Amino acid sequence: MCEAALDKKAEDLLTLPLAGRTIVADYFVIATGRSSIQNRSIADGIAEKVRAAGFGVARTEGYTDAGWILIDLGAVVVHVFTPEQRAFYNLERLWGASAAARAQSS
Numbered sequence: 001m002c003e004a005a006l007d008k009k010a011e012d013l014l015t016l017p018l019a020g021r022t023i024v025a026d027y028f029v030i031a032t033g034r035s036s037i038q039n040r041s042i043a044d045g046i047a048e049k050v051r052a053a054g055f056g057v058a059r060t061e062g063y064t065d066a067g068w069i070l071i072d073l074g075a076v077v078v079h080v081f082t083p084e085q086r087a088f089y090n091l092e093r094l095w096g097a098s099a100a101a102r103a104q105s106s
Contacts, residue, residue: 001078004049005031008042010080016095026075028095032086036066039080043069046078 005013010031019026033039040063047057050073059072067085071078079091 001029001046001049001073001076004045005029005042005078005080008033008045009038010042012086014092016092018095021095025077027077028091029076029078030086030091031078031080032083033080034083036082039066039069039082042080043071043078046071046080 002013002015010033012030012032014028014030016028016030017026018024018028031042033042043060043063043066047060050057055073057071058074059070061070061072062068067082068089069078069080071080081089
């Protein structure tokens with residue numbers, strides 16, 4: 001799914017391990033798109049890649065406004081933000097990004 005986000009030019013991609021800290025998910029994946037249109041494209045790319053791999057998307061929230069799109073994949077929850085929304089909600093600080101891994105675009 002990180003590859004799908006990077007294919008759609010997602011920026012500042014971060015994988016945040018949460019196992020043992022919450023029952024919500026084992027990982028958050030956090031990505032930034034430059035606009036609501038790009039955020040939708042990133043979300044669509046991730047959903048398409050997940051379904052092609054034989055998995056389902058449990059729920060998608062925020063797609064219409066697209067300032068913050070949440071994609072629930074079960075053990076993994078993906079957050080796609082505009083830069084302003086990401087700075088405002090600052091999930092990295094809230095959940096402690098010390099053990100996080102940043103994906104690099106090729």
